[in-house]
Amino acid sequence: xxxxxxxxxxxxxxxxxxxxxxxxxxxxxxxxxxxxxxxxxxxxxxxxxxxxxxxxxxxxxxxxxxxxxxxxxxxxxxxxxxxxxxxxxxxxxxxxxxxxxxxxxxxxxxxxxxxxxxxxxxxxxxxxxxxxxxxxxxxxxxxxxxxxxxxxxxxxxxxxxxxxxxxxxxxxxxxxxxxxxxxxxxxxxxxxxxxxxxxxxxxxxxxxxxx
Numbered sequence: 001x002x003x004x005x006x007x008x009x010x011x012x013x014x015x016x017x018x019x020x021x022x023x024x025x026x027x028x029x030x031x032x033x034x035x036x037x038x039x040x041x042x043x044x045x046x047x048x049x050x051x052x053x054x055x056x057x058x059x060x061x062x063x064x065x066x067x068x069x070x071x072x073x074x075x076x077x078x079x080x081x082x083x084x085x086x087x088x089x090x091x092x093x094x095x096x097x098x099x100x101x102x103x104x105x106x107x108x109x110x111x112x113x114x115x116x117x118x119x120x121x122x123x124x125x126x127x128x129x130x131x132x133x134x135x136x137x138x139x140x141x142x143x144x145x146x147x148x149x150x151x152x153x154x155x156x157x158x159x160x161x162x163x164x165x166x167x168x169x170x171x172x173x174x175x176x177x178x179x180x181x182x183x184x185x186x187x188x189x190x191x192x193x194x195x196x197x198x199x200x201x202x203x204x205x206x207x208x209x210x211x
Contacts, residue, residue, distance in 0.1 A: 040169040041187040042161060046144060046178035049192030056139045056172045057084045064092050068136040071097040071129040075122045076142035082211040099125050102142065119151035130165055137170045144175025154179050
C-alpha cells in the first residue's frame with residue numbers, strides 16, 4: 001500500500017513502530033558499546049532435555065567455519081558411529097581433532113573399573129588439547145556424566161580449567177546433572193528442559209536427530 005492510500009491509523013501505527021525500533025536500536029547499541037572484552041569461556045550444556053551435545057557440535061562447526069582449530073573428546077558415547085564424527089573425521093580432520101574415548105553408557109559396559117579408566121584416558125587427552133594454545137575450542141562431550149559418577153575428580157577438573165586453560169581457549173562441557181560447583185565456575189550455562197521426547201512414545205533414536 002502506498003503512502004498516499006494509507007489511512008491515518010495505519011500511518012500512525014507505522015510511525016510508532018519505527019520510533020519504537022529506533023529507541024530499541026539505540027539502547028542495544030549503547031549496551032554493545034560497553035562489551036569490548038574477550039576471554040576464553042567455560043561453557044556448560046546440561047539438563048534433561050535433548051540438545052546438549054548438538055549445541056556443542058554446533059559451536060564446533062562455527063569454529064571450523066571461522067578457521068579456528070578445535071577438538072572433541074567424547075567421554076561416554078565414544079563407541080557410537082555418529083554423524084558428527086563421520087563429518088569431522090571425513091572432511092575437517094585438518095582443523096578439528098576428534099577423540100572418541102568412551103565405551104558406551106554405564107549400563108552397557110557394566111564394568112566400573114573400565115568406565116573409570118576410559119574417563120581418565122579421556123581427561124588426560126582433554127588436558128593435552130586444552131593446554132595447546134593453538135586449539136581455540138575444546139568440546140568435552142558427556143564429561144558431566146563422568147563427573148556425576150565420580151569417575152573424575154571434580155576439584156581436579158576445576159583446578160585445571162582455572163589454572164592451566166589458556167586465556168582465549170573456550171571449553172564446553174556437556175551432559176546431564178552438571179555439578180553445582182561446575183555451574184558456579186562456568187561463564188555460560190544452558191539447561192535443556194524436557195517438554196516432549198519421542199522415546200516416551202516408543203520411537204527409537206534415529207540418524208540425523210539423535211546421532
